[in-house]
Amino acid sequence: MLLERKKITDYFQNLQKNICKSLEDEDQKSKFSSETWQREEGGGGITNVFQDGNIWEKGCVNFSAVSGKMPEILAKRDTFGEGNFFATGVSIVLHTQNPFVPIIHMNVRYFEMNQQKAWFGGGIDLTPHYIQENDAVFFHQQLKNTCDKFSPTYYPEFKKWADDYFYIKHRNETRGVGGIFFDRLEENKDFSWENRFQFVQEIGNTFIPSYLPIVQKNKNKKYSQENKNWQLYRRGRYVEFNLVYDAGTKFGLETSGRIESILLSLPKQAEWIYDLKPEKNSPEFNTLALLKKDINWV
């Protein structure tokens, strides 16, 4: 028996509310602007946009719960099949003012096909413009702690999945220091629906305690124009990843979703500089050296 949809959407909607509150309390300057939208084919969402704060320059914490006939372009791919779908979740991307405060992303979601097949998915990953190893260790440790409550295989498996997913193939670089990624978590003999849902809730609840301490530690660091330029340059990579590889973005663009909500993941400003090669042993150089798969942070 599938879980009650209302229980899941209620959790996601509350998660959106709680995360927005925590971020506003931290930022002290800007507030989320909220927009409720309806989808003609069924369902809708709440787009919460954050702009021009002390800490965050641009970002979003979006909730949606949509349903309807599976778009043809996706039905043809055997991963989904034909029929009626229901999808709900929370999506977050936050771009920062200070180059020493990392970009954060999280998505937690629930998907149902024809009221029969269903699964949970999600991911959370940290993209520092300058990698500070202790921050990466802290971040991964929080995620591991949550994963370990549910299964010892979760963290290693989902961490590897994140390394593979948040990967910019044409650059041979990871997007940042990774995190976890998981998909198609269904009910089976080892895990009940309740247990799967509990896991996704705890991941959602891990967002603030795994990210805010890193923000607080770095938000008052002084930075130079050179640091700012590097941030703009690294944001260019974020744009490349999201437009070329990100499955959620592609899904949105192909199904003509709400484009402005989908592309809220893009930074306010980004740069591309031809053949930039940071000086050996500079902080920028050292960051590039850590944008690799299979680093064991914990």
Place this chain on the structure above:
Amino acid sequence: MLLERKKITDYFQNLQKNICKSLEDEDQKSKFSSETWQREEGGGGITNVFQDGNIWEKGCVNFSAVSGKMPEILAKRDTFGEGNFFATGVSIVLHTQNPFVPIIHMNVRYFEMNQQKAWFGGGIDLTPHYIQENDAVFFHQQLKNTCDKFSPTYYPEFKKWADDYFYIKHRNETRGVGGIFFDRLEENKDFSWENRFQFVQEIGNTFIPSYLPIVQKNKNKKYSQENKNWQLYRRGRYVEFNLVYDAGTKFGLETSGRIESILLSLPKQAEWIYDLKPEKNSPEFNTLALLKKDINWV
């Protein structure tokens, strides 16, 4: 009988040289930096990068002539098939300092499979940040004049092809005011190889006379910070097109081409602003209204 490769590459290489010379003469400040590269699997190219000029902020005029075994990922698509390929051409993208000077793009190319099948292709399109109708008319008239020398069907056919190709589907916007796009021009009963080659040469030679007058007309126009912001915002669309749709870029990313050369098409700086809606009847608003297919400029 196919044309001699050397004849074609010589033309493309000279075209690169001539165009770079004309642009430098016009800019008066910056010069192209030139880098010759070799490809392990065969061939190479000359990447000519332009940065921080009076007129152009960032751009490239690239020549390449590469050969080797068709990459598997492309061979599987029936458009190419398996075997040995040879490809040569010139690719240009120029981003401007002044928001009233349009971005320009041109690509002219020749492709050969297994020394049997071959074709010419190319395209040239203008992307104003602010559309000025008389500039669009002038630009299209130049292209039409060149097309008309070869066939009365060329311009209408290739103009429509450009409308369809340089189209940002998820925005329901054309990239700019279009131009022409053509591909798979082979020898047939109506057109000899010599004639096809002649056409591509004349298109290449049309680049400077169809673009520079527009540059000269607009380069000294005064602009405000608001105009500059709009330029950055419109460049965001250029990034979206190139990373999501552009066939040449996709080809490059998938075949792990020379990434820095391929992504030279991206502007130095771009912006994304959530749900920007220009004021009715503003120049920005009027530009958006003209980013449509099927406008008959001439």
